Amino acid sequence: MALHYVDASAFMARTCFPRLTYLNLTSGTHVTDWPTIANHTMALTTLALTLENDGVPSLPSIPELLCLLGRNPHLCNVTISCLWTVRIEEHSPIGPIPMHALKKISIEGGHRSVYHLLRRLHCPQSIDHMFLTTAKSGPRQILDTLGRAVRQHLRHERKFHSDLGIELHCLSDYIQLQASDTTQSADRMQRRTFATFQAHLSEDMDYDEYVQLCRDLMACVPTEEVVYFGGEMVMDIVKQLASMLPNITDVHLVDVEVQTGFLQPDEGGINTKLFPSLQNLCLEDVFPLERGSWQPLREYVAQQTAEGQQISLTIIAPHGHICGTVLQEIRALVAVFEVSNVSGL
Secondary structure, X not given: OEEOOOEHHHHHHHOOOOOOOEEEEOOOOEXXXXXXXXXXXXXXXXXXXXXXXXXXXXXXXXXXXXHHHHOOOOOOEEEEEEEOOOOOOOOOOOOOEEOOOOOEEEEEEOHHHHHHHHOOEEOOOOOOEEEEEEEEEOHHHHHHXXXXXXXXXXXXXXXXXXXXXXXXXXXXXXXXXXXXXXXXXXXXXXXXXXXXXXXXXXXXXXHHXXXXXXXXXXXOOOHHHEEEEEEXXXXXXXXXXXXXXXXXXXXXEEOOEEOXXXXXXXXXXXXXXXXXXXXXXXXXXXEEOOOOOOHHHHHHHHHHOOOOOOOEEEEEOOOOOOOHHHHHHHXXXXXXXXXXXXXXX
C-alpha cells in the first residue's frame, strides 16, 4: 500500500489491514499520530518512508521509528529517507530493536539522526545490503557517524573469509565507501556489494582534510582482510591507502591518470611495490596525463613483474591512442592482457 497526500494515521485508524506487508509513505503524506501507524501494522515485510519536512508535523522521532520497526519483526526491506530534520531524544530507553529478518536497509538523513537510529537497531550478520547516506558534514561528523557504522558492521557484525573488497569513491561533493565479498554466480565467482556508506561533504573542507578523512575511514575497516581495492580517487590518495592494505591481490581503478611514477611508491620506496601481492589490475577510463604517453604504464608493469611475478592487466575504455609498440611490450610482460572499448588500435 502506497499513501499520497493523505493523513496516513487517520486513514489507518479507520481501517484494519491485518495482512498488510508493504507500506510506502511518500512526500505529501501527512502523519499526525505515528503510534497509530505502529499499532495497526504487525506483518510488514517492506517499509519505505520518504517524507519531507514541508511544514506539517509529519516527521517521526527516533523512538516513534523504533516503535514502528519493533512492531514488525518480519521486515526484510527498510528505506528511511525522512531523517533530515528529525527530533532526537538522546536518552530514549528504546532499543536495541532486533531485526532478524532484515535483508536490505537504507537510511538517509542528518549525521546525528542516522547515527542515533542505527545504533538502536540490531541488524543480522546475514543482511544483504546496508546503505547509509548523511547530509553535508565535516570530517569529525562523518567519522562519528559513518566511521562508527563502518567499524561496527565490518569489524564486529560480519565474518570474512579473506575475500573482503573495499571501493572508495572520492568526488568533490561526496565520499563513498563500498564493501563487497565474493559470491558464486552461474559458473563463476563475482563480487557482491553488501554495504555502502556515503557522506555529502561540507563546502569548506580542504584537500589535506579530505586525504586524512580517507585514511581515517579506511582505518575503520579490518584492512588485513581486504584483498580487493578499487574506486575513483586521485593517485596521491591511492598511494596513501595502499600502505594500509598489505594483502591486496586485485585492484580496479576508475578515471585514473597515467603519469610519471604511476602506481610507484614515493621517495623512500625505491625497489618496493605499492601492491606487492598484486595478481589482477583493472584500469577503467584511464588516460595519459601527457598526451599520448603511455610509457609510465609500461614502466609500472615492468617494475611489478621484474622478479617473475605474474599479473593480469585489463584496460577498459582508455582515452587516447595507445601506441602499438607499447601494447606489444606490455603484453609480453603480463600473463593476461585485455583491452576493451577502445578505437584506433
